[in-house]
Amino acid sequence: MNEFDLIGLLTPNLATNKSVVVGAGDDCAVLDVGVPGQWLLFKTDALVAGIHFTEVAPPEKIGHKALARCLSDIAAMAGTPLSALVTLALPRDFQAEYVQAMYRGINALAARFEVGIAGGETTTNPDRVLISIAALGTVEQGKCPLRSGAEAGDAIFVTGELGGSLHGKHLEFLPRLAEARWLVDHFTVHAMIDLSDGLAGDLRHILNASHVGAELFSKSIPVSRAAKLAARRESSAKPPVRAALTDGEDFELLFTVPSREAVNLVDEWKKQFPDLKLTCIGKISSQPGLAIRDETGVKPLTVDGYVHFQKS
Amino acid sequence: MNEFDLIGLLTPNLATNKSVVVGAGDDCAVLDVGVPGQWLLFKTDALVAGIHFTEVAPPEKIGHKALARCLSDIAAMAGTPLSALVTLALPRDFQAEYVQAMYRGINALAARFEVGIAGGETTTNPDRVLISIAALGTVEQGKCPLRSGAEAGDAIFVTGELGGSLHGKHLEFLPRLAEARWLVDHFTVHAMIDLSDGLAGDLRHILNASHVGAELFSKSIPVSRAAKLAARRESSAKPPVRAALTDGEDFELLFTVPSREAVNLVDEWKKQFPDLKLTCIGKISSQPGLAIRDETGVKPLTVDGYVHFQKS
Numbered sequence: 001m002n003e004f005d006l007i008g009l010l011t012p013n014l015a016t017n018k019s020v021v022v023g024a025g026d027d028c029a030v031l032d033v034g035v036p037g038q039w040l041l042f043k044t045d046a047l048v049a050g051i052h053f054t055e056v057a058p059p060e061k062i063g064h065k066a067l068a069r070c071l072s073d074i075a076a077m078a079g080t081p082l083s084a085l086v087t088l089a090l091p092r093d094f095q096a097e098y099v100q101a102m103y104r105g106i107n108a109l110a111a112r113f114e115v116g117i118a119g120g121e122t123t124t125n126p127d128r129v130l131i132s133i134a135a136l137g138t139v140e141q142g143k144c145p146l147r148s149g150a151e152a153g154d155a156i157f158v159t160g161e162l163g164g165s166l167h168g169k170h171l172e173f174l175p176r177l178a179e180a181r182w183l184v185d186h187f188t189v190h191a192m193i194d195l196s197d198g199l200a201g202d203l204r205h206i207l208n209a210s211h212v213g214a215e216l217f218s219k220s221i222p223v224s225r226a227a228k229l230a231a232r233r234e235s236s237a238k239p240p241v242r243a244a245l246t247d248g249e250d251f252e253l254l255f256t257v258p259s260r261e262a263v264n265l266v267d268e269w270k271k272q273f274p275d276l277k278l279t280c281i282g283k284i285s286s287q288p289g290l291a292i293r294d295e296t297g298v299k300p301l302t303v304d305g306y307v308h309f310q311k312s
Numbered sequence: 313m314n315e316f317d318l319i320g321l322l323t324p325n326l327a328t329n330k331s332v333v334v335g336a337g338d339d340c341a342v343l344d345v346g347v348p349g350q351w352l353l354f355k356t357d358a359l360v361a362g363i364h365f366t367e368v369a370p371p372e373k374i375g376h377k378a379l380a381r382c383l384s385d386i387a388a389m390a391g392t393p394l395s396a397l398v399t400l401a402l403p404r405d406f407q408a409e410y411v412q413a414m415y416r417g418i419n420a421l422a423a424r425f426e427v428g429i430a431g432g433e434t435t436t437n438p439d440r441v442l443i444s445i446a447a448l449g450t451v452e453q454g455k456c457p458l459r460s461g462a463e464a465g466d467a468i469f470v471t472g473e474l475g476g477s478l479h480g481k482h483l484e485f486l487p488r489l490a491e492a493r494w495l496v497d498h499f500t501v502h503a504m505i506d507l508s509d510g511l512a513g514d515l516r517h518i519l520n521a522s523h524v525g526a527e528l529f530s531k532s533i534p535v536s537r538a539a540k541l542a543a544r545r546e547s548s549a550k551p552p553v554r555a556a557l558t559d560g561e562d563f564e565l566l567f568t569v570p571s572r573e574a575v576n577l578v579d580e581w582k583k584q585f586p587d588l589k590l591t592c593i594g595k596i597s598s599q600p601g602l603a604i605r606d607e608t609g610v611k612p613l614t615v616d617g618y619v620h621f622q623k624s
Contacts (some may be wrong), residue, residue, distance in 0.1 A: 015422035029430030118341030
C-alpha cells in the first residue's frame, strides 16, 4: 500500500460540513467561511529530516522550503497567502541556533509575500527534526482552478524547467504566486497543480481527477540545466527527459487552457514574465491514459512520479 | 533551554501583516480575514508516539485526542470550530488498520461538533507516528477572552476535576466548547485558557500575560478521583493536590471573572451544566507571583506545570 492507496481508504468517510467547498484531493482545501466574494484556502505540509532534507542542508533553507511548499500549493489554486502557523518537532538535544536559523528562512519568505506568521507550536520528536506549516490564503469565489477541470483538446503548459531539483532548487525555489494569479485573471485556466511529485505523477493527478488522458511531446519538455549536467556527469543518472518527468520537487505550475488560447498565452507571458520560461508540453485527450510522443512515435508513459511510501 | 525559552527567542521577530489580530502566545491565533463581525481562530497541535501516547493506546482514542486538543484551544477562545486538516507522519511499516482507526476517532469527534475534515497529508516519519491537526474556528469580533485580560480582584474558576488525566481522561475528554461560549455570552470573562500543562503552569501563563499575581485556595482545588486513587494506591504517587496542580492534560477551562459576578455565576452554572463541576479556586492579586493558601498560611507556589523539553 502506498500513500495514495492509503489516502484513498481514508478520504471517503471524512466528516464534513457546509463550509467545505473542496475537501481532500486538491492542492488546498477550499472553505467558505463567510468572507463576501471570497473563499479561504487551507493547507498543511510537513518536511522530515532524512526524507525531505539532509543533515547538511542549511537550516535557513529548510525553513524557506517548508513555507514555500505551502505557498506553492496556494499558487496552484491561484490564491493569495495570508497567514501561517509553524509546528516544529525537535529532538531533545536541538540547537537553539539551528531553530532560529530555520525561523529566519521562514520569516524572510513570509515577509516577501506578506504572510503573517501567527504562531505555532514546538514539541518533541526524539529522533529527527520535523517541520509542518499550516497556511491560509484567499481566492476570489469561483476563480480557483482545480485538478478536475481539464478538458479534451486543452493545451498543457508548464512554467520553468524540470528535473534535478535535489541538486539545489528544492531548497531555494520561489512559489509562482503572481504568475498563477495573472494566468487566472487573463486566461481560461481549466486545471492547475504545482509540481511536487514530478511531471508524470502530478499530470496523472490532473488526468484522474478530470477523467481525461494526455499526450506529452518529449521534445518540448523543458529540462533543467541541473538534470542535464547530472546526466552528463554520472553514467548512473537518469536520462534528462526522464529526470524531468519523475524527479519531483520542481514546484513549477502545470496547467491546461483551451487550445485556442495557447498562442496568445505564449505571447502575453513573454511580455509579462520575460525571465521565466513557459512551455506547451502536450495536449489533453478524451481517452484515458498518459502517452508520450517522441521521434519513434506515440507510446504509453509508464514512469511514475515520486511516491512517498511504497508498501507491499 | 526549555520550550518556553525557545518560543521566547523565536516569537519577537515573526513576520506579520494586518490580518493578524493576536499572534503567537495565546491558545489560538486570531485573524481578521474579512468575515463581517467575526474573527477566525487558527491553531495547530501535534501528538507524538512515546511522548503524548503509548504504543498500547487505542488508535481511535489517539485520533480523538489529536482533534480534541485543538478543539479545546478553540474552546479557550470561546470559539466555534469549523474545519480541520490532518497531518499524519508514519513509519514505513505502518498498519493501514491502525491509521483507519485513528481516522475513525477523528471523524466521530468531528461529526459530534460539526467540524469538517477538509483533507490533510500523509508523510514519512521513520521512527514513530506523529499526528498534527490544524484547526480553524470562528468567534464574534471582540468576544474571545485572551490570556492577558485578568485583573486584580478577579475570581479564578476551573471546570471539572484536575489531576491523574494520564490514567485515562487524556484520551477521552470532550472539549468544553458549549460551556465556554455560554460563559462569554452571560458573564464578563476577563481571561481564559485550557488546562494542558497543568493548573500551576497554565495559571502562570495567564499571570504573565496579564502582569498580575494570584492566590490559590488549596482546599478548594477540585482533585479528580483518578489522582486521589493513585495517591492512595502508590506510595510514590504525588499527593492529590500536587497532582491537580502539575499533572497536565486536564483540558478543562481555567478563567477569571470580576468577583462581583462569582456568586451569580456559580448559581447559573449549576442550572445550565448540572453534570460538570465549576469551582472557584482563588483570586487574582495585583502583586506578581503565584501563592497558595492552606491550613498553615499563604506561601509561594514553587511547583511547575508540564514542560515539554527541558535542556540545560
